Amino acid sequence: MQWTPGGTSSDIEDRRGDSGGGGGFNLGGGGGFGIVGFIVVVVIGLISGRGFLGSILGGLGAGVGSGSGAPVQRESARNADGSIQESASEHRDVQLVSFVLDDAQKTWTAILPQQAGRNYRHAKLVLFRDATRSGCGNAQSSTGPFYCPADERVYIDLGFWDELRKLGGNTGDFAQAYVITHEIGHHVQNILGIEQRAQSAMRDPSQRSKTSVELELQADCYAGIWAHSTQRRNILQSGDIDQALQNAAAVGDDHIQKMQRGSVSPESFTHGSSAERQGWFKRGFTTGEVKQCDTFTAGADGYGG
Numbered sequence: 426m427q428w429t430p431g432g433t434s435s436d437i438e439d440r441r442g443d444s445g446g447g448g449g450f451n452l453g454g455g456g457g458f459g460i461v462g463f464i465v466v467v468v469i470g471l472i473s474g475r476g477f478l479g480s481i482l483g484g485l486g487a488g489v490g491s492g493s494g495a496p497v498q499r500e501s502a503r504n505a506d507g508s509i510q511e512s513a514s515e516h517r518d519v520q521l522v523s524f525v526l527d528d529a530q531k532t533w534t535a536i537l538p539q540q541a542g543r544n545y546r547h548a549k550l551v552l553f554r555d556a557t558r559s560g561c562g563n564a565q566s567s568t569g570p571f572y573c574p575a576d577e578r579v580y581i582d583l584g585f586w587d588e589l590r591k592l593g594g595n596t597g598d599f600a601q602a603y604v605i606t607h608e609i610g611h612h613v614q615n616i617l618g619i620e621q622r623a624q625s626a627m628r629d630p631s632q633r634s635k636t637s638v639e640l641e642l643q644a645d646c647y648a649g650i651w652a653h654s655t656q657r658r659n660i661l662q663s664g665d666i667d668q669a670l671q672n673a674a675a676v677g678d679d680h681i682q683k684m685q686r687g688s689v690s691p692e693s694f695t696h697g698s699s700a701e702r703q704g705w706f707k708r709g710f711t712t713g714e715v716k717q718c719d720t721f722t723a724g725a726d727g728y729g730g
């Protein structure tokens with residue numbers, strides 16, 4: 426992908442120098458990532474009183490909405506002049522995330538009114554380390570990147586790229602762009618009211634896995650729509666799509682389950698298989714059309730049912 430580092434996006438909220446999430450839980454030793462892929466936080470758990478994503482969000486429980494507790498005291502993450510301490514590669518990652526965020530939001534601002542008759546509004550993207558507070562409860566690095574519909578923010582700890590590499594994922598520029606634009610895809614779902622409908626459907630336990638997969642695959646398809654726009658604007662380079670597809674495979678439920686426990690149980694899928702994720706990304710990329718991303722009626726394989 427052709428891009429030039431152009432500073433930090435005005436839609437980025439940089440909390441990397443902050444002292445963690447506070448809110449009554451403490452991350453000993455800086456946490457560490459779980460192999461969870463990236464998710465949209467489903468707040469159904471708050472409505473029903475049961476944590477649907479309890480296992481993923483783990484230590485979230487007690488801290489949710491309580492707003493109590495002192496901030497976690499940690500070693501300063503800032504230089505003497507107040508700037509955030511970061512490595513050269515992390516500095517570059519921030520520029521890349523900024524470029525992709527701005528480019529994707531510009532793209533959706535143009536195509537959403539045309540294709541869906543709705544205006545796009547910008548999401549914010551929060552950079553954090555270890556833990557931070559979100560409108561969906563306390564966020565931890567172990568959650569992986571996620572989008573919170575309640576505050577319309579994407580949350581990411583850039584340490585996730587190392588985790589992705591361990592999963593066999595790619596951390597090239599376009600590979601990272603896939604992750605960011607997948608999350609922006611959840612924001613588009615929020616604007617279109619799809620997110621809310623899915624949450625209602627997920628009140629029925631028998632629909633949770635299926636609906637979650639449909640929501641996630643649609644976000645992959647929307648990421649593909651952005652990729653389509655990069656091709657039209659001639660900033661896509663050879664090998665870029667392969668990078669995105671490598672990541673779509675790395676975060677497929679079957680792949681993650683195989684790595685975690687050696688076996689696969691499709692009934693507990695939340696994001697779809699590697700093949701499904703690749704398939705829906707490709708569908709968005711090939712067509713560039715929102716209407717082609719109707720995972721809810723098409724079925725996970727894209728062929729109905």
Ligand SMILES: [Zn+2]
Nearest residue numbers: 463464465641
């Ligand atoms: Zn997702």
